[in-house]
Amino acid sequence: MAAIRNEPRLDDLPTEGRDPAGADLDLRPTRELVRLMGEADATVPHAVAAAGEALAGAIDEIAARLARGGRMVYVGAGTSGRLALVDAVECQSTFGLDPGRVVALVAGGADSAATAQEHAEDDAGAGAEEIKAVAVGDRDAVVGISASGRTPYVLGALEAARGAGALTVGVVCVEGSPIGALADREVAVVVGAEVLAGSTRLKAGTAQKLVLNTISTVSMIRLGKTYGNLMVDVVATNDKLRDRVRRIVEVATGASATEVATALDESHGDAKVAIVMLLGGTDAVTARERLAGAGGVVRKALGQ
Incomplete structure (x- = not known):
């Protein structure tokens, strides 16, 4: 792996900056x-919005890879890695995504103690090896997350992914x-110095969470x-989610509670199939066929 050049000193990074006005932070009242x-947190959405053009361009390319059957692979260390893991896991239940379509590689391993994860972020070679271990290829999108923009584990992973x-x-x-x-x-x-220096x-973690929310949701x-x-496409695995699916079908179709219950029973709880059944005036088998022919897109299946 090629050496990483022009690496900035950690002390020079805005994310490590210290606001002199906070020198007496520990003496101030709780309120x-x-x-x-x-007030500090309120500045984060503005920083995310300022990166909106770059974020939209990245999402379009990520979605194109996913549409061709590729995967989205998040890579991060410490807080960045743990946030990536949360987003990857939730894609399965929220969007009915097959396991393995959105993957999170966390320095030190997702199940390791936080201290072990922090230690592992300095290992660029490990990042590269984990990209190879999950067989990243030219159909995939790899998203490296790092507040400092210099984390060796993430750099190693991105270099291997490019190769x-x-x-x-890069989300930085x-x-x-x-x-x-x-x-x-x-x-x-760019969120600047933290209330608690470094x-x-x-703020950086909040910004990353907002960006990951946007990447996965818009994709x-x-x-x-x-x-x-x-x-x-929500996966209804408990009573709360089954009730949510019922409401989703009711709102989408305007059908009666009885009609929705019947459609969900015949579709085995599949909201998409139930919606196409009710709005398309068809049975579950035909609705599934239409969805399959439309790539799973409800509007296309309904000719909207």
């Missing part, structure tokens, strides 16, 4: 600290970073995993 935290022909995206919280320079697409959400689980919308703003 004042709550206010300061809230395998994958689309590479600084400008001019090694990860941004290496990735095909850079999403730089604690990038705060799934592009793939037809929704009908309007309804989660029609």
Whole structure:
């Protein structure tokens, strides 16, 4: 693996900056600290919005890879890795995505203790090896997440992914970073110094969570995993989710409670099939056939 050049000193990064006005932070009353935290957090959505153009461009390319049967592979260390893991796991239940279509590689392993994960972020070779272990190829998109934009584990993974022909995206919280320079697409959400100097689980972590929410949600919308703003591919594995599926079908179709219950029973709880049945005036078998021919997109199956 090629050496990473022009790596910035950690002390010089905005994410490590210290606001002199906070020198007496530990002496302030709790209500004042709550206010300061809230004011700092309120700046994060503006920083994400400023990166909107870059984020949209990255999502379009990610969705195109997913539409061709590829995977989205998140790579991160520490807080970034743990946030990536949450987003990857939730894609399965929220959007009915097959296991393995959205993957999270976390430095040190997802099941390791937090201290072990933090230690593992310095291992660029491990990042590269894990990309090879999951057989990343030219149909996949690899999203590296790093507040500092210089995490060796993520750099190693992105370099290996590029070598395998994958689309590479860097989600960072600084400008001019090694990860941004290496990735095909850079999403730089510059949040500045933290209330607690260097604690990038705060504003930087919040920014990363917002970006990952957007990447996964908008990508799934592009793939037809929704009908309007309804989660029609949600996997109903408990009573709460089964009730949600019922409401989704009711809202989408305007059908009566009895009609919805019958359609869901005949479709074995599949919201998409039930919607096409009710709006298309057809049975479950035909509805499934129409959906299959439309790539699972409800509007196409209904000719809308």
